[in-house]
Amino acid sequence: MEATRADRFSRAFVEYWLRPCAVAGFFVLVAFLWTLLFQHLVSYPFLFLFLGAVMGSAWFGGRIAGIISVILSTLTIDYFFIPPLYSFAVNQVAQTYTVTFIVCAFVMSWVSATRKRSETAVREARDQLELRVAERTAELQQSIAEIKESERRLRTLTEAIPQQIWSAGVDGDIDHCNQHLLEYAGAEELNGDKLFLLLHPEDEGMFREAWEHSRRSGEKLEGEWRVRNATGVYRWFLIRSEPQKGVDGRIERWYGTHIDTEERRRAEQALIQAQMELSDLSHRLGMGELAASIAHELNQPLMAVTANAYACREWLRASPANIERASTTAEKLVQESRRASDVVARVRALFRDEADSRGSVDLNSLIQDLVRLIHDDAIRRKVTIHVELDPNLPAISADPVQIQQVLLNLVTNGMDAMMAVPARRELTISSRSKGTAEVHVLVQDCGVGVNPEMAQRIFDPFFTTKEHGIGMGLAISRTIIEAHDGKLWVAPGNSGGSSFQFTIPLQP
Amino acid sequence: MSENFDRAPALHSTVFIVDDDAAICEGLCNLLESLGMDAVRFGSAEEFIADWQDRPGCLMLDARLPGMTGVELQEKLRQSGITIPIIFMTAHGDVPMVRKVMKAGAVEFLAKPFEQEEMIAAIRHAFEMDSSRRIEQRELDAIQSRLDTLTPREREVMHLVTQGLLNKQTASELNLSEISVKLHRRHVLDKMQAESLADLVKMTERVRKAQPK
Numbered sequence: 001m002e003a004t005r006a007d008r009f010s011r012a013f014v015e016y017w018l019r020p021c022a023v024a025g026f027f028v029l030v031a032f033l034w035t036l037l038f039q040h041l042v043s044y045p046f047l048f049l050f051l052g053a054v055m056g057s058a059w060f061g062g063r064i065a066g067i068i069s070v071i072l073s074t075l076t077i078d079y080f081f082i083p084p085l086y087s088f089a090v091n092q093v094a095q096t097y098t099v100t101f102i103v104c105a106f107v108m109s110w111v112s113a114t115r116k117r118s119e120t121a122v123r124e125a126r127d128q129l130e131l132r133v134a135e136r137t138a139e140l141q142q143s144i145a146e147i148k149e150s151e152r153r154l155r156t157l158t159e160a161i162p163q164q165i166w167s168a169g170v171d172g173d174i175d176h177c178n179q180h181l182l183e184y185a186g187a188e189e190l191n192g193d194k195l196f197l198l199l200h201p202e203d204e205g206m207f208r209e210a211w212e213h214s215r216r217s218g219e220k221l222e223g224e225w226r227v228r229n230a231t232g233v234y235r236w237f238l239i240r241s242e243p244q245k246g247v248d249g250r251i252e253r254w255y256g257t258h259i260d261t262e263e264r265r266r267a268e269q270a271l272i273q274a275q276m277e278l279s280d281l282s283h284r285l286g287m288g289e290l291a292a293s294i295a296h297e298l299n300q301p302l303m304a305v306t307a308n309a310y311a312c313r314e315w316l317r318a319s320p321a322n323i324e325r326a327s328t329t330a331e332k333l334v335q336e337s338r339r340a341s342d343v344v345a346r347v348r349a350l351f352r353d354e355a356d357s358r359g360s361v362d363l364n365s366l367i368q369d370l371v372r373l374i375h376d377d378a379i380r381r382k383v384t385i386h387v388e389l390d391p392n393l394p395a396i397s398a399d400p401v402q403i404q405q406v407l408l409n410l411v412t413n414g415m416d417a418m419m420a421v422p423a424r425r426e427l428t429i430s431s432r433s434k435g436t437a438e439v440h441v442l443v444q445d446c447g448v449g450v451n452p453e454m455a456q457r458i459f460d461p462f463f464t465t466k467e468h469g470i471g472m473g474l475a476i477s478r479t480i481i482e483a484h485d486g487k488l489w490v491a492p493g494n495s496g497g498s499s500f501q502f503t504i505p506l507q508p
Numbered sequence: 509m510s511e512n513f514d515r516a517p518a519l520h521s522t523v524f525i526v527d528d529d530a531a532i533c534e535g536l537c538n539l540l541e542s543l544g545m546d547a548v549r550f551g552s553a554e555e556f557i558a559d560w561q562d563r564p565g566c567l568m569l570d571a572r573l574p575g576m577t578g579v580e581l582q583e584k585l586r587q588s589g590i591t592i593p594i595i596f597m598t599a600h601g602d603v604p605m606v607r608k609v610m611k612a613g614a615v616e617f618l619a620k621p622f623e624q625e626e627m628i629a630a631i632r633h634a635f636e637m638d639s640s641r642r643i644e645q646r647e648l649d650a651i652q653s654r655l656d657t658l659t660p661r662e663r664e665v666m667h668l669v670t671q672g673l674l675n676k677q678t679a680s681e682l683n684l685s686e687i688s689v690k691l692h693r694r695h696v697l698d699k700m701q702a703e704s705l706a707d708l709v710k711m712t713e714r715v716r717k718a719q720p721k
Contacts, residue, residue: 299621300620303532306622307539311535311541314539
């Protein structure tokens, strides 16, 4: 602190005393020397140079230097140039002159110092202004660069999203399409109305109506329409457009996206188809109504057979035996037995009508379809389904609906078997090609497993361990696989549980 | 079995078979004939109604018939006051229907195909029901015809005395002298062929019970 104070003091000393003294001393000395040189050329004491010295001191040294130079000049003039010379006394004649000089010197010193000060202030202000401008300019350049960068990033983003994006003005004319959209349409640009001309003729009217409505009401546009691609093929797209609104709530622009829904639509349709086929089959295989009507169909001729058989016995037992009635009754018996066997044949035909629907079947896609189908059920039953498919699995000749039914039976059984285990309910469906001769499918669960004596009977009709089962699932499954010349069996699973497996030969 | 039936009291009883399956009708008729019974067959409920005559016997009725079903026929017969015993037959094991027809008074429910013994037991039971019903009906008819011979005054007197009123009370109720009440009462007992007042009470009770509510 002490040092600082001394420091400050010494600086003030230099600033307010030494420098002004030096400046004033210098100018006064110069003026003195020049005046000494020129004093004999003019009659009267030549003092204007001292006024110059005062002015210079005030200009360059400030107000203090000005005052010091006034004092120094006065003393020097009084001593050297005002009679009596070489004395500080001033005679009567020179008094007015001296006072005039002092006043003039003071005024000059004040004017010069003030001028200098205001000029410095102006210069400082100008410098500051320049500095500010430079700063602002730098800031502006920075933000412009940032805006450009963010715009570039947005552009990159619109190109990076695997979606078709466009933007349109308030009038509904498109002014920008991203690269994906242009590539899809195979066009250089689609501005104005050109994009909408790509819509399917059947959809165009509906789209334009919806687009008009959105633009008028400000509601977002959403719908599925077909759009033509570069090769002239139409695909389904989910077209959405949302308005960008300004601060006053007025619509400024429209942004649109096209999402390809063709695959999803196809998958949905295939799924619905598969579900319908499955429910149709399960309806046919469902025991309830079917069993009742088969029972009725069979019981009718059996009743006639029974009644006639008893009657035949009675006619023969009578004394004397009525051979004629007995023999006509036996004839009826044969007829009615034939009728019963016709019913059985009809029932069998009911199950056999799928025989002609065999085609080339990709087991992997059947498995994937099935997993999609039971996905919700699996989640509900807290079962995790793993799928391990052989990518090189050859296609087989089979009835897809029947194979689907087998897969569904095996997977459902697997999930049922795991209901008793609280943790780790995992079901693995895998496909493998076994050499070039056959394909092999495994459905492994982590359930309670199958003991050897159960394994003996598990494929028998009406064998069930389930409370609500009818015991036909595995029997039907084995029948189907055997109809495809394959084999269906059960083995203990790798990680507990059981592993149901079937093979189907490639060339039946 | 057949010998049993030959000597059965309901020898002249007939089994009416209603089934849309001609082979079953024929087979059952054949069996019943071989057992020495009379059988008549009908292809539908409507045919049976059209041909209806009150003859002793029972009805073997298929539950599921085209047109009027077995259950509907049972209801229609009950409404018409025809009390022929009904044995139901069906090839469907339809539990709610069984319960319904049994509640409505069916004798038996046979699931097709049924055994001869089952059928005979059911038919015998039905015949017994029919014949006892007929005897009962005959007696009721006799009582009714005797009742019809009573004068209105005799009927009034009978009504009150069978309610347990004394002659004196009956007289005051009907504004008659006790002597004339006694006279009417004697006539009633004579006409009704009742041996005692208790006998008369029993008869009136039977008639009252038989009358539809």
